[in-house]
Amino acid sequence: MDDVHNTGQPRVLLTVEQAAERLGLGRTTVYQLIANGDLGSVRIGRLRRIPADAIDAYVKHLMQQQ
Template sequence: MQRIADDRVVLTIEEAAQRLGIGRTTMYALVMSGEIRSVTIGRLRRVPVRCLTEYVNSLLADDTAATAA
């Protein structure tokens, strides 16, 4: 298993999936649907680390709202 450097600002789709502990196909689906934001650098698709944090925070907020209701 490859170790992801913690100081990087952007990750590949595969690295972002690994960071979240999900499959590559699921990660691609989340990026293509816009649920997880990504950027294009040249011809490469990259996921900013902060966008992973935003996604997880949105899941937590949704869960908190559903639990409160």
């Protein structure tokens, strides 16, 4: 997976596909998480992007529930 730009810096915004791969989930599941408000995302024009921090917050929330 390519969570790092050519500059060596980690990506701040991920595509749905990148977020799905990072979470080990399918695209459809990630879209459902976004629709349910469980996973934060932003729109840039017609594009949907997931902040890397939103993925970390989602995982932290899951861990706190258990």
